[in-house]
Amino acid sequence: MSQNPWETKVGAKIRLGRIFRTDSRTVILAADHRQRGIQEGMRNTDELSRKVSSAMRYADALLSTKDPVRLLLLQDQQLIRKGIILSLNRTGLAGSVFETDDRMVLSPQHSLVLGADAVKLLVRIDPDSPQTSSQLEMCGRIAEECDKLQLPLIVEPLYCKRTSSGLVVDTSPDKILYASIIAADFSVAAIKVPYPSGRSRQQARRSFSDVVSSVSCPVLVLGGGKTDLKSLLERTEDSMSAGAKGVVIGRNVLLDSQPELVACALSRIVHHEEDSDAALRGAEEEVKS
Numbered sequence: 001m002s003q004n005p006w007e008t009k010v011g012a013k014i015r016l017g018r019i020f021r022t023d024s025r026t027v028i029l030a031a032d033h034r035q036r037g038i039q040e041g042m043r044n045t046d047e048l049s050r051k052v053s054s055a056m057r058y059a060d061a062l063l064s065t066k067d068p069v070r071l072l073l074l075q076d077q078q079l080i081r082k083g084i085i086l087s088l089n090r091t092g093l094a095g096s097v098f099e100t101d102d103r104m105v106l107s108p109q110h111s112l113v114l115g116a117d118a119v120k121l122l123v124r125i126d127p128d129s130p131q132t133s134s135q136l137e138m139c140g141r142i143a144e145e146c147d148k149l150q151l152p153l154i155v156e157p158l159y160c161k162r163t164s165s166g167l168v169v170d171t172s173p174d175k176i177l178y179a180s181i182i183a184a185d186f187s188v189a190a191i192k193v194p195y196p197s198g199r200s201r202q203q204a205r206r207s208f209s210d211v212v213s214s215v216s217c218p219v220l221v222l223g224g225g226k227t228d229l230k231s232l233l234e235r236t237e238d239s240m241s242a243g244a245k246g247v248v249i250g251r252n253v254l255l256d257s258q259p260e261l262v263a264c265a266l267s268r269i270v271h272h273e274e275d276s277d278a279a280l281r282g283a284e285e286e287v288k289s
Helices: 010-016 045-055 066-075 077-081 108-113 131-149 173-184 201-213 229-241 259-272 276-288
Strands: 026-031 061-064 083-087 118-125 153-163 166-169 190-193 219-222 246-249
Touching: 026 045, 026 083, 026 219, 026 259, 045 066, 045 259, 061 066, 066 077, 066 083, 108 131, 118 131, 118 173, 131 153, 153 173, 173 190, 173 201, 201 219, 201 229, 219 229, 229 246, 229 259, 229 276, 246 259, 259 276
Parallel strands: 026 061, 026 246, 061 083, 083 118, 118 153, 153 190, 190 219, 219 246
Antiparallel strands: 153 166
């Protein structure tokens, strides 16, 4: 993979250094769901804060919206030493008829005022929706603003389709590859993508490797909806072996009864290259101590 141009900018490099460890890998805890209307298991602010704080012992950065970050920074001093990433667009409420019309609620400039080390932009790509054009235009405009500010931009490109049950993300390998190339060519600091579906672990791993080799920026894997822990850890192991530079996991940590255990196991896979079974065993011992 060629050098990420963001690494040549001093301000951006310093900020990225708060998100990625010296091994150029990262575990990011996502807690930006509530502002999009996804609140199941995350309604109580005290409970959410407790879970985030316990998981952040093992994570490198926190992705969130303004209020959770404000509250958490006031309550937990350890977060001062962690990377902070803020979500920029949140108007596309989950399940709404205007879900693809996901506009800005926070500017890159104000993100810097709030102490962000990077920002994240969600871009939905639906060839059947005319709103995709404005989504891509927004991405270009924000990429330019972030470049001027040396504020790293992480883009989450999701290939979507409208079905009778609502808007769904297409995780087929060709659609993830298509969306990834489009997003990366805006010259962003990283992209955050779903792990591709496949008939076997080997096939999915090859598909993800194709995504990594098709872009010049780091590729991060998103967690998506809650799944069983074994599947999550195996998927993380496979994605890292295929070239991922880290994970961005939210509900699979925050909706678990032991968020610190899940975060610790993820960190052991990402940073210590342990397989999923060894990572879970090690996490169980580490969390106890």
